[in-house]
């Protein structure tokens with residue numbers, strides 16, 4: 563007999579590092595999700611920018627079933643066909659020549675940061691080990707990635723953290739100029755800051771970051787863990803910035819919920835992760851790579867990519883309409899289907915109340931920090947679901963502000 567569990571079981575047996583909502587979904591299809599009682603929800607959160615093709619996409623379910631009946635795992639003592647096919651597609655479609663597979667965004671970043679240090683070690687001198695990242699950035703929760711991330715709260719109590727890391731404000735080239743030097747081995751940047759509040763990089767800023775990296779022989783690392791795989795309307799967001807990185811990390815939507823991450827690199831930089839320098843037991847396993855290959859095949863098509871801007875416009879128009887009635891947002895921004903709505907000053911710190919109120923109206927949404935409501939739905943969310951979800955959101959916000 564199946565063991566009966568409830569939300570209370572979480573508080574008994576799980577490490578308390580999360581505070582999950584009272585809802586326990588058991589099934590999803592497209593952008594709709596159901597709990598055990600059969601209650602239906604609309605999903606504007608996409609598992610935090612992960613389920614880019616919605617829940618239980620039939621092609622992905624078939625690919626997974628087929629691969630599950632063939633081969634699950636070998637470890638990297640042998641390669642496998644799905645990994646090779648996926649790597650071939652990722653390199654054909656991007657600036658990159660080489661791929662390293664990991665299981666998550668943090669691990670892909672860990673590989674990128676280690677590569678940056680190792681590249682400088684191979685080509686320059688020991689003092690050239692500094693990594694520059696941006697305030698409010700988020701790069702994962704391992705000790706190295708919280709240290710590179712620009713949010714002090716994620717490091718607190720975990721010191722001593724890795725050193726040789728500097729931060730400055732995003733979109734402020736003068737601050738970067740003041741701290742970049744011959745000691746810098748890499749500049750790490752999200753093309754659009756996700757967790758930091760859905761803030762896109764200015765094109766001119768990105769261009770100048772590239773120039774500074776070239777001037778100081780530093781690698782430019784784009785963290786596209788959240789912005790990648792179609793999220794912003796192109797396969798990777800860097801395509802819209804007109805700037806090519808040396809290294810790029812991708813995860814989240816790459817597996818549509820199946821854990822997989824990747825670090826993409828140029829031929830020249832990749833050489834520094836020579837045999838034996840880095841590794842992962844699961845990274846690049848055939849299950850993850852077969853699913854990711856199918857995700858890339860589906861996302862990187864004109865049908866899916868062209869639908870993203872169209873849906874962006876519908877969401878933004880809907881949020882503006884809500885704002886005209888309720889006057890709750892001071893800014894609505896984002897790229898593609900990574901959309902942020904920053905609350906007005908009188909609601910500062912209260913974006914989280916919109917999430918709780920939305921759940922009560924059977925809608926999943928996210929925050930990006932205390933002041934920004936974030937939407938990261940499926941890239942193929944049906945337009946009826948957008949309309950229905952926006953009307954639930956309006957009711958939720960109305961109730962949230964009545965109780966504020």
Ligand SMILES: Cc1ncc(COP(=O)(O)O)c(C=O)c1O
Pocket residue numbers: 666667668669671700701702703752756757785786787788789813814
């Ligand atoms: C930009 C960025 N980098 C890295 C990560 C970490 O990814 P993961 O949680 O898969 O380790 C995230 C997760 O939110 C992210 O948004």
